[in-house]
Amino acid sequence: MQEKVVVKGLYKIFGPEPEQALALLDQGLSKDEIFEHTRTTVGVQNAEFAIREGEVFVIMGLSGSGKSTLVRMLNRLIEPTRGQVLIDGQDITQMGKQALIELRRSVVSMVFQSFALMPHRSVLENAAFGLEVSGMHKEERHARASRALETVGLAPYADSYPDELSGGMQQRVGLARALATEAPILLMDEAFSALDPLIRTEMQDELVRLQSTQAHTIVFISHDLDEAIRIGDRIAIMEGGSIVQIGTPEEIVTRPANDYVRSFFYGVDVSKVFNAGDIAADDVLTVFERTGVNLRAALAQLRDRGRTLGVVIDRGRQYRGMVSINSLAAAAARGAGEEPRWEAAFIGEVAPTPADAGLSDVLGRVAGSDYPVPVVGADGRYLGIVDKTILLQTLDKTT
Amino acid sequence: MANDNLQIEIPVGEWVEAGVDWIQVNLTGVLDGISDVLAAVIDAFEGTLLAMPPLVLAGLIVGLATWRVGWRFGLFAVAAMALLFGMDIWDETVSTLGLVIASSLVALAIGIPIGIAMARNDSVEAVVRPLLDFMQTMPPFVYLIPAAIFFGLGKVPGAIATLIFAMPPAVRLTNLGIRQVGEEHIEAGQAFGCTGRQLLVKVQLPLAMPSIMAGINQTIMLALSMVVIASMIGAGGLGNTVLTGIQRLDVGLGFEGGLGVVLLAILLDRITQSFGTARRGAAPSGLARLKRLFAADGPGASGRG
Numbered sequence: 001m002q003e004k005v006v007v008k009g010l011y012k013i014f015g016p017e018p019e020q021a022l023a024l025l026d027q028g029l030s031k032d033e034i035f036e037h038t039r040t041t042v043g044v045q046n047a048e049f050a051i052r053e054g055e056v057f058v059i060m061g062l063s064g065s066g067k068s069t070l071v072r073m074l075n076r077l078i079e080p081t082r083g084q085v086l087i088d089g090q091d092i093t094q095m096g097k098q099a100l101i102e103l104r105r106s107v108v109s110m111v112f113q114s115f116a117l118m119p120h121r122s123v124l125e126n127a128a129f130g131l132e133v134s135g136m137h138k139e140e141r142h143a144r145a146s147r148a149l150e151t152v153g154l155a156p157y158a159d160s161y162p163d164e165l166s167g168g169m170q171q172r173v174g175l176a177r178a179l180a181t182e183a184p185i186l187l188m189d190e191a192f193s194a195l196d197p198l199i200r201t202e203m204q205d206e207l208v209r210l211q212s213t214q215a216h217t218i219v220f221i222s223h224d225l226d227e228a229i230r231i232g233d234r235i236a237i238m239e240g241g242s243i244v245q246i247g248t249p250e251e252i253v254t255r256p257a258n259d260y261v262r263s264f265f266y267g268v269d270v271s272k273v274f275n276a277g278d279i280a281a282d283d284v285l286t287v288f289e290r291t292g293v294n295l296r297a298a299l300a301q302l303r304d305r306g307r308t309l310g311v312v313i314d315r316g317r318q319y320r321g322m323v324s325i326n327s328l329a330a331a332a333a334r335g336a337g338e339e340p341r342w343e344a345a346f347i348g349e350v351a352p353t354p355a356d357a358g359l360s361d362v363l364g365r366v367a368g369s370d371y372p373v374p375v376v377g378a379d380g381r382y383l384g385i386v387d388k389t390i391l392l393q394t395l396d397k398t399t
Numbered sequence: 400m401a402n403d404n405l406q407i408e409i410p411v412g413e414w415v416e417a418g419v420d421w422i423q424v425n426l427t428g429v430l431d432g433i434s435d436v437l438a439a440v441i442d443a444f445e446g447t448l449l450a451m452p453p454l455v456l457a458g459l460i461v462g463l464a465t466w467r468v469g470w471r472f473g474l475f476a477v478a479a480m481a482l483l484f485g486m487d488i489w490d491e492t493v494s495t496l497g498l499v500i501a502s503s504l505v506a507l508a509i510g511i512p513i514g515i516a517m518a519r520n521d522s523v524e525a526v527v528r529p530l531l532d533f534m535q536t537m538p539p540f541v542y543l544i545p546a547a548i549f550f551g552l553g554k555v556p557g558a559i560a561t562l563i564f565a566m567p568p569a570v571r572l573t574n575l576g577i578r579q580v581g582e583e584h585i586e587a588g589q590a591f592g593c594t595g596r597q598l599l600v601k602v603q604l605p606l607a608m609p610s611i612m613a614g615i616n617q618t619i620m621l622a623l624s625m626v627v628i629a630s631m632i633g634a635g636g637l638g639n640t641v642l643t644g645i646q647r648l649d650v651g652l653g654f655e656g657g658l659g660v661v662l663l664a665i666l667l668d669r670i671t672q673s674f675g676t677a678r679r680g681a682a683p684s685g686l687a688r689l690k691r692l693f694a695a696d697g698p699g700a701s702g703r704g
């Protein structure tokens with residue numbers, strides 16, 4: 001996948017003498033010490049990341065951690081003090097005024113927490129704002145704005161004014177305004193934070209749906225882990241202007257870099273974070289069902305390795321069933337004469353669960369069974385098992 | 400330290416006189432140019448209004464009042480027109496109205512661009528703001544003296560004194576309105592690729608409009624108050640009626656002139672307000688300021704946005 005936005009060694013110092021503050025930062029002084037010495041504020045320090053095309057990259061952090069500053073350096077609403085921002089390989093920090101305006105008109109658009117709609121313009125005119133500014137003719141820009149309004153489900157409100165709409169609808173207009181320019185990159189600074197929880201979830205789902213049909217590269221600022229997990233492909237966590245961790249939602253939750261990161265998911269419902277596929281471990285012995293491997297061979301294999309359980313898969317790695325030393329021995333004894341069939345050895349009460357099953361579903365099954373639960377992908381391929389130990393470890397990390 | 404031992408006099412008056420002399424000698428051409436332009440503008444408005452059949456003009460005013468404010472106010476306008484005819488001060492009223500419109504337009508044509516420049520540049524604001532403070536604390540009569548010295552007596556010096564006196568609210572409220580536009584709207588404009596000019600025209604000015612309209616309203620109301628005072632240097636109109644009333648100690652005549660001013664003030668105030676502040680309310684009405692001006696201690700307290 002192609003890297004759409006690459007940020008290298010990006011700094012923002014607010015204040016009159018940024019050079020001095022940068023020098024002190026290089027010497028390893030902290031944000032607070034630098035404020036003591038120079039009265040300048042470190043907004044962002046040494047940000048490094050690469051966002052892939054079509055990715056939803058969420059930046060999380062407490063208030064004042066530099067999220068807004070960072071995202072505004074990606075379209076230079078805030079001028080970086082040092083470092084590079086490469087968009088499609090081009091360093092935008094070196095762009096002249098006109099090139100920057102072009103970039104904002106056609107490559108990077110933005111959605112704001114406060115909506116920032118123009119109250120004197122109708123919904124349609126608001127949605128067409130970016131196109132109007134870039135000099136597009138009225139008919140064409142209204143046609144494109146109408147399409148954007150349709151995408152967000154607001155076509156019937158084209159002639160209304162922003163103050164006649166609810167908050168959620170206003171933000172849909174904000175989204176339509178950003179979509180109308182057909183810019184491939186969307187910056188969304190706490191775009192849903194001002195909305196009611198119910199509307200917020202609705203908008204998140206809408207964004208996910210939108211991504212599945214017309215994938216934008218999205219930088220989404222949030223201070224809400226639930227939101228980050230719902231929509232983010234990867235999450236970057238910021239603390240005091242620095243990025244302390246970047247990873248997939250699972251990585252962040254299972255291997256938090258420090259207590260600050262961990263603090264975000266106290267009280268988060270893990271069953272929302274994980275599904276069965278995320279935590280399945282393939283540390284159970286797998287036995288291939290093929291000619292030359294029979295029950296007795298499998299039994300020997302298990303005893304050899306000191307295991308009590310095994311999973312039988314076929315050559316396409318399709319899950320067949322679970323066996324134990326006991327079930328294998330019993331099946332082998334019964335079918336003394338002819339070659340016993342594998343089915344005879346499968347443990348009856350074990351059924352596989354799909355990888356996208358929520359943890360809350362798996363939890364009940366694992367708790368009520370003597371055996372681990374095998375997990376299979378959508379194509380029936382065996383992925384691993386979830387047992388009590390794995391579940392407890394997962395739950396323990398988040399409480 | 401006792402002040403009465405200090406006999407130092409600072410000859411401010413002499414300096415001003417010297418300055419005035421210098422201007423009169425060296426800038427005659429400029430003064431004549433200003434005078435010609437203003438005379439043309441005044442003629443255009445006052446002449447047109449006076450040339451209109453009174454009933455047509457009255458009908459237009461009533462129509463405007465009804466359309467912009469409502470039918471009740473339309474009825475008020477009808478009564479006001481009837482009263483002005485009845486008191487036989489129609490021509491004076493129209494003359495005053497023409498002078499108010501002419502000087503307001505010039506004041507706005509100069510004041511709004513200054514306000515825009517002020518909002519976009521902090522150094523311009525730093526220079527203009529104290530100037531505005533100074534202008535607004537001067538008693539209105541003071542403006543008559545240089546106007547009369549440079550431009551003699553008549554409508555032109557009256558208009559000059561008026562437009563200078565009436566300009567500050569337009570400047571101030573344009574500046575204020577633009578500066579009050581929220582950071583998020585500016586950011587939105589910039590994020591979608593506005594040039595500086597587009598930001599001004601498509602974002603800042605439209606969002607500042609209620610404030611600018613409030614400034615326009617106040618400028619017009621101040622212009623009305625000053626035009627009345629400017630009759631002392633021959634600007635004519637309703638002020639003249641009042642002045643004659645005072646000179647002859649004719650209470651009735653003075654009252655009629657005053658009533659004419661009040662009726663005109665109410666009409667101008669409500670109609671101009673309806674263009675900007677109606678939807679958002681809140682902006683202080685020029686009429687309130689006008690009342691303060693005539694009630695108490697000059698315009699010193701007015702015009703602070």
Ligand SMILES: Nc1ncnc2c1ncn2[C@@H]1O[C@H](COP(=O)(O)OP(=O)(O)O)[C@@H](O)[C@H]1O
Pocket residue numbers: 014015041042043061062063064065066067068069070
């Ligand atoms: N224009 C500015 N001038 C000075 N300091 C600023 C400015 N904007 C932001 N800051 C400071 O930079 C830090 C990061 O702010 P911000 O990026 O807005 O954080 P967040 O969006 O994560 O809440 C804060 O300490 C804030 O006070």
Ligand SMILES: [Mg+2]
Pocket residue numbers: 067068069190
């Ligand atoms: Mg923020």
